[in-house]
Amino acid sequence: MNQKKICVMGLGYIGLPTSAMFAIHGCKVIGVDVNEKVVDALNKGEITIEEPYLDIMVQAAVRSGNLIADTKPHEADAFIIAVPTPITKDKKADMSYVIAATEAIVPYLRKGNMVILESTSPPGTVEELMLPILEKSGLKIGEELYVGHSPERVLPGKILWELVNNNRIIGGINRISAEKIRDLYKTFVNGEIYLTTVRTAEMCKIVENTFRDVNIALANELAKICESVGVDVWEVIELANKHPRVNIHQPGPGVGGHCLAVDPWFIVEKTPDLAKIIELSRKTNDSMPQHVLNRIDEILKDIKGTKKVSILGITYKPNIDDMRESPIIELINLLDRREDYEISVYDPYVKTHKYQAKDLIDVAQNSDLLLLAVHHDYFKNLPLSDMAKVMRNRNFFDTRNFLNKEEVENKGFKYFLLGQGKSKTK
Ligand SMILES: NC(=O)c1ccc[n+]([C@@H]2O[C@H](COP(=O)([O-])OP(=O)(O)OC[C@H]3O[C@@H](n4cnc5c(N)ncnc54)[C@H](O)[C@@H]3O)[C@@H](O)[C@H]2O)c1
Known part of the structure; x- marks a missing residue:
């Protein structure tokens, strides 16, 4: 042959x-x-x-x-x-x-x-x-x-x-x-390999990613709503998903990568008058870095002068080195424009970022807030006690519901969670 x-x-x-x-x-x-x-x-x-x-x-x-x-x-x-x-x-x-x-x-x-x-x-x-x-x-x-x-x-x-x-x-x-x-x-x-027309195949691929983007946008919108209503979006989603026909996605600090954050725009470009939910979903997901910044402002509002935020993870998803369209890069850009913030970053997969610290202790040095931005497995066992020792203020903001609240609090941190509002029930 x-x-x-x-x-x-x-x-x-x-x-x-x-x-x-x-x-x-x-x-x-x-x-x-x-x-x-x-x-x-x-x-x-x-x-x-x-x-x-x-x-x-x-x-x-x-x-x-x-x-x-x-x-x-x-x-x-x-x-x-x-x-x-x-x-x-x-x-x-x-x-x-x-x-x-x-x-x-x-x-x-x-x-x-x-x-x-x-x-x-x-x-x-x-x-x-x-x-x-x-x-x-x-x-x-x-x-x-x-x-x-x-x-x-x-x-x-x-x-x-x-x-x-x-x-x-x-x-x-x-x-x-x-x-x-x-x-x-x-x-x-x-x-399995399924055959179809070329135009259908093109549409299928971007529809698959659009489905996921739209569903994440729903979760992100729910995160903002739950913060306002005073409940925990993660618990709401977990319990709602016990319904046999409900499968809500997970919220987070935004959507990145060259697929989900990009492909839905191809549909919007082709049919701008029709792709209403798709466009709004993209904009909702793109609004998350600003939402995270608003929460940071709130958490650190009582600290005078320049505040240091230590960001754990900058890739667009966990356990890889890909930073394309990462919402964390957008968050860093937003923080960069503010004179009252100093930034430090640690991502075990990325060696070249301008704010990259040497290690987990270095990133926490004189910090006012640890921000868990990417749920890399590497961050599962953070040396929180050692990090706490070198920090100025011990605040921990989890944007992924990744770490256990009690464990973080036991290390002397105040714990904040994206999508969790202040409880209004007694
Ligand atoms: N990465 C993924 O997970 C993934 C998944 C599904 C679909 N895709 C799609 O696959 C395509 C490629 O994505 P990728 O992640 O591999 O991109 P990439 O950026 O990793 O690689 C693309 C490569 O193409 C090279 N290149 C650019 N112009 C060229 C040219 N004219 N001739 C030859 N080489 C050229 C670049 O130098 C680069 O090395 C994109 O359309 C992407 O949306 C990617």
Whole structure:
């Protein structure tokens, strides 16, 4: 059997694991990235992102000779585009990377090739944006060049397991494209693969993230309401979820990442007059850093002069190093604009932030408030007694309901919880 040759455009959180996965399953993979550092590292069998076991898999793939990296595409049987699709400042999809990657592969396309968009994109991207570029190859689209969308659902931290085991949706510009793409992914996918149109696949991916964003927005709105009503939102949600048909999500200091905080805007951009709940949910989640700051103001209102806030965790979710669209970065920006606050940060996964302290004791030095912002497992056993010794005022604000109130109070702290109002019942 001929060895399949695959060219993957973009070697980030999606493109690199996908490349390595195809390579260790016997395909010849050329990973392409515009970032030379990423390419150089990969050719040495090294990686520039954090993902459990990815380093081991990449090493094995590079050593086998099945995975090489370059800054330019090569001829292949299939081209997978896994480049970023961020939003601009005015919340519009920035499709410039997809356009650049599509244009870059045109000279390498041959009869019988597949082109697969993996990047999360607004509905219509493949048909309206990519096909006009791909037509420049001179190949008959859908007959000589098979095109589709295979959106990615993996969870950072579990990418390698989920790549293989998640169910996938594959949308083709015609049935044969979808079928050919499915056969390619069957190389390593154990989950079910469902075929549909390319536009439906594009819509599905952003609807999945929109569902989650809207439901988190409900939890966040409830957190604010519970603070005002004088109850504990966490208890309310836990008890309400005992209802057999209720499943309320968890509140927090905001929603980050390049998926939930981004994808719903693709729907708003396409249909601004219709996407009312979706837009309001995005704005509700985006309002949480300011809400956290309002609570900090309240907690520290009696302290005169500059107050020091020590922030534990800055990534957008626990146990990973990814800070993209992190609401904690937004909170730091809000605090930064205030002259009455000094900031210190400790995140065990992030070494380069300008406020990053050396360790958990250093971050607490002369602090007036420990703010638990990200529920990294690492923070489960904080050395609170030692941290308390170096603090100026012992306040603890838990935005994730992560630590046990009594345990924190037993270490001499005043404990505050996001979504918990002052009880009005006796
Ligand atoms: N990370 C996730 O968990 C996840 C999950 C589902 C979907 N997605 C989607 O997958 C896509 C890729 O996301 P990611 O997290 O891998 O991004 P990333 O930023 O980690 O990696 C993208 C890589 O593409 C490279 N690149 C940019 N332009 C290029 C070009 N023209 N040619 C070749 N390489 C180029 C960048 O240098 C970078 O290394 C996005 O659309 C994202 O929304 C991501």
